[in-house]
Amino acid sequence: MGLVVCILVSYLLVKGYQNTQKLVVNEITIDTDDRDSKENTLHILHISDMHLENISVTPDRLIESIGSHKIDIIALTGDFLDRKRSIPKLIPYLKALSKLQPVYGSFAVFGNHDYVLNESNFVKLKNVLNQYGFQTLQNENRQVEIDGKQINIVGIDNYSTKHSDVKKAFTGINRGTNLVLTHDPNVVLTMNDYRFDYLLSGHFHGGQIHWPKPYHLRKMGQLVKMNMVKGLHQLKGRPFYISEGLGQTGFNIRIGSRPEITIHHFSVNNQIEKAM
Secondary structure, eight states: OHHHHHHHHHHHHHHHHHHTTOOEEEEEEEOOSOTTOGGGEEEEEEEOOOOTTSOOOOHHHHHHHHTTOOOSEEEEESOOOSSGGGHHHHHHHHHHHHTTOOTTOEEEEOOTTGGGSOHHHHHHHHHHHHHTTEEEOSSEEEEEEETTEEEEEEEOOOTTTTOOOHHHHTTTOOSSEEEEEOSOGGGGGGOTTSOOSEEEEOSSGGGSBOSSOOGGGGGGOHHHHTTOSSEEEEETTEEEEEOOOSSOSSSSOOBSOOOEEEEEEEEOOSOOOOOO
């Protein structure tokens, strides 16, 4: 019996590691009011949870997987690393992504693992992102314009570490289409008074070990109890996406999940004069 268990565990470990190399590229189409206007569609590359201490996808493989897709915005939604020595490892990924030359820029928010760093090393991480063209948003927003329509890129800081401030993140916004970037999707449960047209997040890794069910995630918030751990969901009619992430945490294995990047085709709303 002991031998059988050892063989089974060994098999799962090998298979789990192999799964970390099986990158999936998913495409998601989100329509708002401009269903018939391809010209008003944003093409957003979303990458979350790189976890550079445990990642099996190289920068070259990452870019190769994106292929010839047009990219208007790159969105990185946190958990880059949690150790100072991993900061230089981020640079080749940022260099590779910058070659995609997104039309409207690249943006990044931080996750709970990034806040494990002490203050000086956190600043180093932030500076590296900024240096390679990624605008970091900590409860801030930026505006881009597409065919006369305003898109607000809203970065909400990480919810689980109590760094989020939704009111501050939306300060100054009184019109346009709201694209929210955040790490922990549980923040959507606190946003009844703040409108978003689409929200991108990560945090759960799709369970990472999602077999038979990701019971270990139950401590990670109410969304898990609502069976919202990966993919496209809606809350009160508002769509949001939870990425399975690119890297792993703890053990470098995946069972019942895959490393994921997503390309979102998001139709920009035609009615730009809107209250929050």
